[in-house]
Amino acid sequence: MSASPASPGIVATLAHALIALGGVVIGLFGSVGRLAGFAATVLARLFRPPFYPAQLAEQMLVIGWFSLPVVGLTAIFTGSALAQQIYIGGSRFNAASTVPAVTVIGIVRELGPVLGGLMVAGRVASAMAAEIGTMRVTEQIDALTTLRTDPYRYLVLPRVIAAVLVMPLLVLVSNALGVMGGWLLATFRLDFNSAAYLNTTAQYLKVDDVVSSMVKAGVFGFFIALMGCYHGYHSSGGAAGVGRATTNAVVSAFILILLSNLIITVIVFGS
Amino acid sequence: MTAKISLAGVTKRFGAKTVLAGVDLDIAPGESMVIIGGSGTGKSVTMKCILGLLRPDHGIIRVDGADVTHLKGRALAAHQARFGMLFQGGALFESLSVWRNVSFALPGAAAERRAAAIDNLARVGLGSDVADLRPSELSGGMQKRVALARAIAARPEILFFDEPTTGLDPIMADVINVLIRTLVTDMKITALTITHDMASVRKIADRVAMLYEGRIIWSGAEAAIDTAGNPYVDQFVHGRADGPIRMQVRRL
Ligand SMILES: Nc1ncnc2c1ncn2[C@@H]1O[C@H](COP(=O)(O)OP(=O)(O)O)[C@@H](O)[C@H]1O
Numbered sequence: 001m002s003a004s005p006a007s008p009g010i011v012a013t014l015a016h017a018l019i020a021l022g023g024v025v026i027g028l029f030g031s032v033g034r035l036a037g038f039a040a041t042v043l044a045r046l047f048r049p050p051f052y053p054a055q056l057a058e059q060m061l062v063i064g065w066f067s068l069p070v071v072g073l074t075a076i077f078t079g080s081a082l083a084q085q086i087y088i089g090g091s092r093f094n095a096a097s098t099v100p101a102v103t104v105i106g107i108v109r110e111l112g113p114v115l116g117g118l119m120v121a122g123r124v125a126s127a128m129a130a131e132i133g134t135m136r137v138t139e140q141i142d143a144l145t146t147l148r149t150d151p152y153r154y155l156v157l158p159r160v161i162a163a164v165l166v167m168p169l170l171v172l173v174s175n176a177l178g179v180m181g182g183w184l185l186a187t188f189r190l191d192f193n194s195a196a197y198l199n200t201t202a203q204y205l206k207v208d209d210v211v212s213s214m215v216k217a218g219v220f221g222f223f224i225a226l227m228g229c230y231h232g233y234h235s236s237g238g239a240a241g242v243g244r245a246t247t248n249a250v251v252s253a254f255i256l257i258l259l260s261n262l263i264i265t266v267i268v269f270g271s
Numbered sequence: 272m273t274a275k276i277s278l279a280g281v282t283k284r285f286g287a288k289t290v291l292a293g294v295d296l297d298i299a300p301g302e303s304m305v306i307i308g309g310s311g312t313g314k315s316v317t318m319k320c321i322l323g324l325l326r327p328d329h330g331i332i333r334v335d336g337a338d339v340t341h342l343k344g345r346a347l348a349a350h351q352a353r354f355g356m357l358f359q360g361g362a363l364f365e366s367l368s369v370w371r372n373v374s375f376a377l378p379g380a381a382a383e384r385r386a387a388a389i390d391n392l393a394r395v396g397l398g399s400d401v402a403d404l405r406p407s408e409l410s411g412g413m414q415k416r417v418a419l420a421r422a423i424a425a426r427p428e429i430l431f432f433d434e435p436t437t438g439l440d441p442i443m444a445d446v447i448n449v450l451i452r453t454l455v456t457d458m459k460i461t462a463l464t465i466t467h468d469m470a471s472v473r474k475i476a477d478r479v480a481m482l483y484e485g486r487i488i489w490s491g492a493e494a495a496i497d498t499a500g501n502p503y504v505d506q507f508v509h510g511r512a513d514g515p516i517r518m519q520v521r522r523l
């Protein structure tokens with residue numbers, strides 16, 4: 001008596017859930033298609049003038065130089081915390097000496113690029129979406145077009161190129177500071193010998209790791225700028241719309257960074 | 272004589288909402304056409320369709336007799352380069368100084384462009400002292416004038432003005448109206464202005480067209496507007512709440 005009236009309810013609920021899910025999936029594919037179109041439009045302009053070197057230089061400064069403090073601090077703190085945890089975990093297996101090796105691998109392969117990418121996404125993707133979104137809703141992007149300027153070339157391409165060029169350098173610095181954070185903690189708190197620590201670090205640091213770290217950073221930079229520009233470019237509905245664009249830019253950049261990081265890690269290190 | 276700009280059966284929808292339901296309009300060379308109509312009737316959308324910033328769903332837009340409805344790439348850019356546009360909010364680039372805004376579309380070295388910008392600022396009654404300011408440091412009326420200087424800087428064949436006097440005090444509004452009329456007459460430009468300001472209409476227009484529910488329901492010479500005999504035009508010209516135009520205001 002109790003089960004039979006309930007089951008059509010469950011079926012209906014399930015059906016509704018499936019329909020809702022279908023809507024989300026279709027919406028997702030729709031936006032993936034739009035996003036791919038946007039990326040293709042941008043990349044098609046990569047080698048055809050006019051170019052805007054002043055815009056590129058400005059964006060490199062904004063993305064790279066002004067992100068250094070926040071990315072650097074993140075790296076130092078995380079490197080230190082990582083060294084501490086590896087020491088605690090390692091001590092249980094009489095393997096506390098693995099601290100320098102595991103720290104450098106953890107930082108360079110994963111934490112340096114991922115945390116650097118996330119921090120830059122928080123700073124830069126949101127700022128790009130806000131700036132370009134404001135330009136969209138105040139008709140400045142339309143104005144560019146009527147002033148003989150292609151907004152993709154003038155606004156989007158310099159941001160994308162700058163992010164792809166600058167992120168690897170930023171992550172290189174971030175890696176170095178992360179390792180330094182671990183070394184500081186290990187020498188000052190865990191009584192490691194400074195020279196021995198650095199020696200072991202250098203021994204375990206492979207060129208492949210650094211290259212993969214920089215490749216990841218370049219990919220993350222591409223997604224950060226793409227998300228910031230895409231959501232800004234397609235924002236509508238006044239200040240509230242720009243706010244939504246900003247949030248969406250950061251969230252989607254985060255997801256793409258974490259997803260592409262997983263894919264690259266599996267491809268490079270999984271075999 | 273071929274019209275400078277001609278729209279035939281232009282329609283545009285956003286989702287389920289039909290904004291333009293078949294706009295027919297001819298603008299003669301050298302003529303100053305003014306489109307009037309309430310807020311949200313699709314005046315700006317009409318302009319953006321002509322400029323190729325929006326794509327109409329149906330209909331044909333011609334400039335000098337040539338179909339420009341479906342232009343792409345370089346052809347579209349060349350089409351857009353024929354227009355100067357004063358946007359509703361000015362749309363000045365906040366990060367650039369006034370002179371860089373005004374000379375944005377001009378080629379050449381910085382010194383040349385700065386000189387050209389100062390020439391154009393003078394045309395709209397602004398001195399060289401504003402050249403190095405940021406747009407945010409100017410009053411609303413001055414921003415409008417800078418935007419006007421930017422729109423005419425590249426000497427376009429056609430000028431578009433989207434609500435040039437909205438948000439200005441009556442005196443500044445009249446300054447802008449006079450400027451527009453003078454520019455259009457002196458530079459022999461074809462002009463299209465959107466407004467719901469009747470003072471603007473009387474100052475700027477050679478001919479007037481009224482947009483209502485997605486169609487041009489009346490057009491005629493500026494002088495004919497008071498004797499149009501069209502109840503919609505009548506109501507708009509006199510700004511009455513009573514009449515055939517029903518505002519979508521929910522009754523309590
Ligand atoms: N890009 C767009 N997307 C969706 N709706 C739009 C867009 N542009 C304009 N509209 C809608 O079209 C209608 C007409 O807008 P508009 O042409 O700006 O009116 P106005 O006559 O005041 O200039 C409005 O209801 C507006 O919400």
Ligand SMILES: [Mg+2]
Nearest residue numbers: 314315359433
């Ligand atoms: Mg408008």
